[in-house]
Amino acid sequence: MLKDRLMELFKEYDPEVQRVISEVLTLEQEHISLERPRVKNLVRQIIDHIVQDESGDQE
């Protein structure tokens, strides 16, 4: 899959950055047919969720 090849490029980045990119790209792909997708809140949800998960892991 092209996405796997794409994610391979980011393997040197932190896992949390990789996770954000993977989830945001999936989201963007799902909304690609829209000229002005309303994904702002969804992108924030992804980031909030990943930061929350990381905080949980640290605790």
Place this chain on the structure above:
Amino acid sequence: MKLERITLENFRQYYGRQRLAFSTDSQQNVTVIHGVNGAGKTSLFLAINWCLYSGEGAANVGELISKEAISRVHNGEAARTTVELTFTHDGERYLVARRLEGVKQPDGSISVSGADDFTMMRTRWDGQAERVNNPVGTMNAILPSNVRTYFLFDGEKIDNFAKPEAGDEVRYAIYHVLKLEVLTRGQRHLEEAAAEYRRELKSASSGELRDLLERDEKARDDREQALTRKEELEREVESTRRQIADIDQRLREMQNARALQQQRERLERDIKQRQAEMDRLVGNIRETATSRFVLIGQPAIERALVILDGKRERGEIPSNIRQQFVHDLIDQMRCICGRPFELGSPEHQRLLALMNSSLPGSLEDDVLDTSAALRPFAERARTLRESLNRDMRQRIELLALIQALEEELDDVSRQLKGSPQEEISRLEKQRQEFRADIESYWLEQGNLDTRLDALSKEIAQLEKQIERAKKDKSRQHLLTRRANLAQRAADAIGEMYQVFADDMRQRIEAKTKEIFKSLIWKDSHFQDIYLGPDYKLEVIDRYGLPARPELSAGERQVLSLSFITAMSRISEEEAPLVMDTPFGRLSSHHRNSITEHLPELADQLVLFVTDEELRDQARQNLEPRIGAEYRLEFDRGTSYTEIVEVG
């Protein structure tokens, strides 16, 4: 994505339900659909597009419903069309269906009120079908609508990529098919999110926790030191008092000092008693003073009573004639004496004047109630004032008494200090020193109490501020992490975008060259394909010169086909190639080489062809790869098309 089956119901010239199964065999991966011009190839091609992506390609959605189906319903009745498509993708099986319904109008046309209905079901591993909640999003993840034209395309229109001015189209195609647009959008939205988090962070950064904690720590240290000092002073006072008591004892034991010492003890007891009286008196004065609102209001209350009493004395309150009585007389048109009068007569005028000057009964009662309520206030104010004056006089007297006693005490001390007996004088001087020490200690204790009170208030205030700042701090910490993460992800995309784009471009260039060389019959003339950073697709001839301007229409079509199939391969999208009349403008040379190689370039190939397009060598080349073949038969008698399986 691998197409399995399509079912049409009342779609354009396909009346009733018609079904076509695509070849899913990996070796015989070609499905051929024959049809003469007008038989329904393009309609079937449109049905696939419409089912998956709706809208585009159909100028008037009403035209999608079979005319035959419309003709068979009455005016006002509904006619509908449905296209179902079954396909597999990434190990899962999907069934999508799009349905459109319209109401027949008197002029025979169809009025479509709402949007079409799109549903998607997915078959689970256990064979159970489940509805997909976000069918459009899921479809975009499988084969995005903006890239579908590179997988489902009209063969006669694909030479656009090979035209000299087609740089933008090539870039656009790469941008979409190879997910560069997804990367760009992702980067932009992450940067926007990071900027928004930073804005929120800025507005949440008002509390300076470190500064508050430092101030809190200092205030607590100061309080601790003050408490320690206060305890020290208490011990000092106690110790000094003991030393004074020792001196008093010694003076009591000395014959020449005993009388004066005893006098001092009496005086001290007396002063103590008077001071207790003074405390009680001050308490009384303070209590009286808290009721001073009565005293402050006294002049106003007395003035109000004077006014009210004056009005009563002059007979203005209460008035002699009640308003209600005058009102009743006017109603009855009768004078006070009982005689009737005319409207506008002097009697009538007089009663109207009385009406205006008299008071309503309720107001009169209110005035009397107010007078009654104010009188005790005035009385209470007088009592309070007298009590306060008495207490103040007593306080002055008591102060004078205490002062006189203290003077006597000083006199005793002076006598002892001036005693010719040196020991007595020394003890008294020492005693005075101790008394002065105690007073200093008391003064310092008083200052410490004030300081402790202020520090306790400051600490309580700081505790509240720290609590708020901690909440802010925790939120700031979270916002900082979010902003950083969003920015780092956006930066990472930015850093890798060009690497990825260049890699993709070079891979497409190599793949296009490989495919083009296999499809073009003048393979020795065209030496190279070049796809530069400006995304211009260029063919280089044997002389090393750009050859694109001189390409024939067929060669341009082959170049475009090579580019599209190269993108399809490089994109690794699991998608079929569905081509409508792909060989119409090609000579037999190209047709033969394309039919020989094209099945290898796609996982699944669906060709809509005329008989003329696929014959002789081309047919022979494709023959071993054909897994399913259909003929579209248009019935002139009914004007609808039937899908007939060949062989």
